[in-house]
Amino acid sequence: MTTPAKPAMRPARPEFSSGPCAKRPGWSPQNLTNAVLGRSHRSKLGKARLKETIDRTREVLGVPDDFLIGIVPGSDTGAVEMAMWSMLGPRPVQLLAFESFGKDWVTDVTKQLKIEAEVLDAPYGALPDLAKVRPDADLVFTWNGTTSGVRVPNADFISADREGVVICDATSAAFAQDLDWAKLDVVTFSWQKALGGEAAHGVLILSPRAVARLESHTPAWPMPKLFRMTKGGKVTLDLFEGATINTPSMLAVEDAVDALKWAASIGGLTEMKRRADANLGVLEAWAQKTGWVAFLAEDPAIRSNTSVCLKVIDPAVASLSGDAQADFAKKLAAVLEKEGVALDIGGYRDAPPGLRIWCGATVETADLDALTPWLDWAFATVSSELAAA
Known part of the structure; x- marks a missing residue:
């Protein structure tokens, strides 16, 4: 196989990582000059900036007025674990596991909290049988599988008359997909995904039903300080008004404010979804005419418009051993990074071998x-090396 010439055009920004993701267009450190630095986050100014972040989040996402929004430690992982450790126990638990992080929540619930839970799982690229979700059980699931490129198409599988609480890890869905607030009791995400923000901070959103669970249920296990959201049997409302459990990075907070301002300026959630859909459309059109690649999520109805996962289906590569296929995919990502046209697009370590390209707004x-021409060039280059070996 002859390696083709390198494409003439290059992406202006090669950051296609699935987390932390690309900064918003036009971003500069100069946008952060108003950061509350060298001051306590509990100062009047610090609290005001944290509250502004919460208010702007509510505005852009369309979070209902009676839901609480808090900034918590530990990124999205910390937010999910705060909810699980604080709320699970009084009812049966179901978990949807169709990618790496959903499987992590299974481990937390069954191995750490030692709750006998029902796990509804599916291989990478597919969804579990959503018809098996029970209204009498608590539910933990990822809306969009960051490591599988699969999302739930909607929340129709969740009963409006449910008795359990629904904990939704929405970190790769928020700001790119419609979240059905009426069906969700806990929603979590991190700034480092669709906002292109900085890492280490999570956002925790609670419905009135979630608040009721917190105030009526006392966990049977010890609660670390970082997970405590109640005092004297009542939710600590300060946590959702700009106070935080631990010290946040006010530089990261300012960066989140900047991203939220940008989101509002371009048209809010509607435009962010349109941009993500358009980005996915580019890869769909390319893959349709490309013989060597396919989506891990074969069904377009459940295909992510943010964390787009691709697999190599070329017969010469597909016939290789699993380790050799993984090596081929790593070489694809490596030659693209060496050229400076695509950074950090290797598939997740636990996922099937392939590429993962962030398509958020x-x-x-x-x-x-x-x-896309560079993807074809990389495939031809690595395939030539394989043939010559």
Whole structure:
């Protein structure tokens, strides 16, 4: 196989990582000059900036007025674990596991909290049987599988008359997909995903039903300080008004404010979804005419518009051993990174071998247009090396 010439066009921004993700277009450190630095986060100014972040989040996402929004430690993982450790126990528990992080929540619930839970699982690229979700049980699930490129198409599988609480890890769905607030009691995400923000902080959103669970249930296990959201049997409301459990990075907070301002300025959630859909559309159109690649999520109805996962289906590669296929995918990502046209697009370590390309709203569609010829070039290059070996 002859290696083709390198494409003439290059993505202006090669950051296609699935977390931390690309900064918003036009971002500069100069946007953060108003950060409350060298001051306590509990100062009047610090609390005001944290509250502004919460208010702007509510505005852009359309969070109902009676839901609480808090900034918590530990990124999305910390937010999910705060909810599980604080709320699970009084009812049966079901978990949906169709990618790496959903499987992590299974481990936390069954191995750490030692709750006998029903696990509804599916292989990478598919969803579990959602018809098996029970209204009498608590539910923990990822809306969008960051490591599998699969999302639930909607929340129709969740009963409006449910008795349990629904804990939704929405870290790769928020700001890119419609979340059905009436069906969700806990929603979590991190700034480092669709906002292109900085890491280490999570956002925890609680419905009135979630608050009621917190105030009526006392966990049977010791609760670390970082997970405590109640005092004297009542939710600590200060946590959802700008106070935080531990010290946040006010630079990261300012960066989140900047991203939220940008989101509002372009048209809010509607435009962010449109941009993500357009980005996915570029890869769909390219894959349709490309013989060597396919989506891990074969069904378009459940295909993510943010964490897009691709697999190599070329017969010469598909016939290789699992380790050799993984090595081929790693080489694809490596040659693209060496050229400076795509950074950090290797598939997740626990996922099937392939590529993972972030398509959230902070990525420009023109950059994905410029990337696709480079993907073909990388495949031809690595395939030539394979044939010559």
